[in-house]
Structures are given as structure tokens and as C-alpha cells.
Amino acid sequence: MDLGSWIGLYRAMVRDLPTESETREILSPRRTRPGPGPAPPAGRALNKFIRELDEKFGRGAGALEPRWREIVGENLARVSRPQKLTKGRGGAGATLELRVAGPAALLVQHQSADIIARVNLFLGPGAVEKLRIAQGPVKPMALPAASTRGARRRIDPLDAQAEAELNQSVAKAPDALKAALSNLGRAVLSDAAKGKGPKR
Numbered sequence: 001m002d003l004g005s006w007i008g009l010y011r012a013m014v015r016d017l018p019t020e021s022e023t024r025e026i027l028s029p030r031r032t033r034p035g036p037g038p039a040p041p042a043g044r045a046l047n048k049f050i051r052e053l054d055e056k057f058g059r060g061a062g063a064l065e066p067r068w069r070e071i072v073g074e075n076l077a078r079v080s081r082p083q084k085l086t087k088g089r090g091g092a093g094a095t096l097e098l099r100v101a102g103p104a105a106l107l108v109q110h111q112s113a114d115i116i117a118r119v120n121l122f123l124g125p126g127a128v129e130k131l132r133i134a135q136g137p138v139k140p141m142a143l144p145a146a147s148t149r150g151a152r153r154r155i156d157p158l159d160a161q162a163e164a165e166l167n168q169s170v171a172k173a174p175d176a177l178k179a180a181l182s183n184l185g186r187a188v189l190s191d192a193a194k195g196k197g198p199k200r
Contacts, residue, residue, distance in 0.1 A: 064096075064119065069141060071118050076111065079104035081138050085128070093129030101138045108133055155183075156190045 018026065039045075064085075069077040084097040096119060100108045108115070112131045119128045158166065166189065170181045 064122065067122065071122050072115055076108065076115070077141055079138060080108055081141075083134065088129065093126050095130045095132055096128045097132040097134055099134050099136050099138055102135050105133050105135050155187050156193070158186060158189055158193075162189055 064071065064082040068080075068082060072080070079101040081099045082096060083099045086095045086097070088094055096116075098108060098115075108131075116128050116131060120126065157163075163186075166182060166185045170178050170185065173181050
């Protein structure tokens with residue numbers, strides 16, 4: 001084939017784009033599917049899955065340990081620790097295994113009904129049905145950090161001359177501020193005398 005034949009063949013194959021009215025006519029019988037809606041929030045999407053996991057495994061002994069002192073009280077928390085929470089067959093209540101310091105096992109066994117009731121308050125009704133006691137050493141629980149909120153620092157009394165100078169320096173202050181300024185000055189001067197604060 002020569003070049004002229006190729007050009008003729010190409011022109012025969014190429015056709016013009018349809019006009020707007022032709023396009024509407026072509027597309028009118030075809031209905032397109034609506035686009036997908038927005039994705040649901042992650043929490044809602046995972047809710048069913050989390051519920052199934054919670055029913056299957058529930059919160060274990062790891063959830064109990066940080067709050068053990070609150071659940072059973074100071075005395076029992078010193079001698080026992082939650083070790084393992086084993087689910088019962090067919091969704092029945094679980095068995096909680098406690099590690100108990102040797103001689104305290106009898107005390108824990110005696111209070112087992114009370115311990116189960118308290119644990120079920122935390123985990124939910126009927127979560128634990130039985131206790132299993134395993135004797136062994138129990139490491140001491142970390143003590144809660146002592147709060148210094150509202151604690152007042154001890155301020156040593158000043159000698160007579162320093163007290164007189166302090167009273168003279170706040171004498172011209174407004175009445176509403178005199179007591180506060182006197183206390184502040186007393187604390188600063190007391191610290192300076194102990195070597196903790198700036199020297200006068």
C-alpha cells in the first residue's frame with residue numbers, strides 16, 4: 001500500500017467526537033451507580049469486633065493489678081496479687097487465681113466470698129465465680145506517691161531583732177496585705193538563716 005492509501009484508510013477509521021446532544025442521548029438509558037458514602041467512624045466500625053473480643057477474653061488479671069489496693073483494701077493487697085483470670089466453659093464465670101504470701105492464704109480463703117464480690121464490682125456482675133489460691137512470695141506493691149498538696153512547710157521563728165525589722169518593713173503596707181507579707185518575709189528570712197535562701 002502506498003502512502004495515499006494509508007491516509008485514506010486512517011480518515012475512514014477516525015470519526016468526530018459526538019456533540020453534546022448526541023452524548024446525552026447515548027448516556028440517558030444508562031444509569032450509573034451512586035458513589036460510595038463516607039466511611040463510618042473508626043470507633044463505630046470496630047465496636048462489634050471489640051465487643052466480641054471482650055466477651056471472649058474480657059479484662060484479665062492485668063486490669064485488676066493496678067487497682068488491687070482499691071478493690072480488696074490495704075491489708076489484703078499487701079499479701080496477695082491477682083495472677084490469672086481463666087474464663088469458664090460456655091461463657092460461665094471465670095476463676096481468678098491469686099498469689100498469696102504463705103501464712104496469709106487462710107485469711108484470703110476465709111474472705112474469698114467478699115473478695116469475689118469486690119472484684120465483680122470492678123469487672124462486672126458474675127465475671128468471677130471462684131478463687132484459686134497459689135501460695136508463694138508476693139512482691140511489695142508500690143506505695144502511692146504522697147501528696148504534698150495543702151501541706152504547710154515548717155517555718156522557724158525569727159529572733160527578736162529580725163521580727164522587729166520585718167514588722168517595721170510591712171507597717172506601711174495595706175491592712176489586707178500585711179499578714180501575707182509578714183508570712184512571706186518570715187519564710188524567706190527563716191530560709192536565709194538555714195542557708196536555703198538568699199542572704200539578707
